[in-house]
Amino acid sequence: VDPRALEAVHEELLARSPSDPLREVSGMLGRGLVRLAARLRPDHPAVAALSALGRAPQRPVALGVVAAAIGAGEAETARVSLYDDAQTVASAALKLAPVDPVDAAGWVLSTGDVMTSVVAEALAVRDAVDLPAPTAPQIEGWSLEHRNKTRRIFIA
Numbered sequence: 001v002d003p004r005a006l007e008a009v010h011e012e013l014l015a016r017s018p019s020d021p022l023r024e025v026s027g028m029l030g031r032g033l034v035r036l037a038a039r040l041r042p043d044h045p046a047v048a049a050l051s052a053l054g055r056a057p058q059r060p061v062a063l064g065v066v067a068a069a070i071g072a073g074e075a076e077t078a079r080v081s082l083y084d085d086a087q088t089v090a091s092a093a094l095k096l097a098p099v100d101p102v103d104a105a106g107w108v109l110s111t112g113d114v115m116t117s118v119v120a121e122a123l124a125v126r127d128a129v130d131l132p133a134p135t136a137p138q139i140e141g142w143s144l145e146h147r148n149k150t151r152r153i154f155i156a
Contacts, residue, residue: 002049003048003049003052005049005128006046006050006052006053006061006065007052007053008128009061009128009131010053010057010058010061011128012129012131013058013060013061013131016131016133017058018140019140019143019144020144021144021146021147022139022140022143026058026059026060027055027057027058027059028056029059029062030056030057030059030061030062031056031057031062033057033062033063033066034050034051034062034065036066037062037065038051040066040069040070044068044069046064046065046068046069047069049065050065060081063077063080064077074122075123078118078119078122078123079115082111082118082119083108083115086107086108086111086115087108090104090105090107090108091104
């Protein structure tokens with residue numbers, strides 16, 4: 001694995017994440033995945049490339065390295081990442097609103113067709129500069145606002 005290629009993906013991902021609090025949380029999650037990768041496959045070239053970044057990698061980059069280290073395929077890795085994101089939102093909803101857990105699980109399960117489409121889009125990317133840049137400006141704004149609240153519910 002070329003450390004420069006991993007760095008390029010990491011830089012492009014940072015450029016697509018304008019909110020500093022969200023980048024910080026992603027880096028925190030990335031550090032946890034780095035520790036996992038180092039324990040699972042310390043000798044794997046992707047793990048070495050990840051360590052060469054010299055900073056906390058964003059979660060998607062670290063997740064990709066863990067997946068490469070354990071031999072997971074690209075489609076499988078993309079789907080795991082998407083389901084992890086979806087379940088995170090569903091889990092947060094359970095903490096914030098009177099939602100039946102069965103309904104929250106149904107929301108995640110109902111995203112299957114959309115996830116299949118997003119996985120296909122992700123697999124079509126072959127160069128870091130071609131990474132898609134979908135955005136959720138309201139979430140970015142909320143993360144900046146939330147950081148200054150005296151009663152914070154989440155890290156970001």
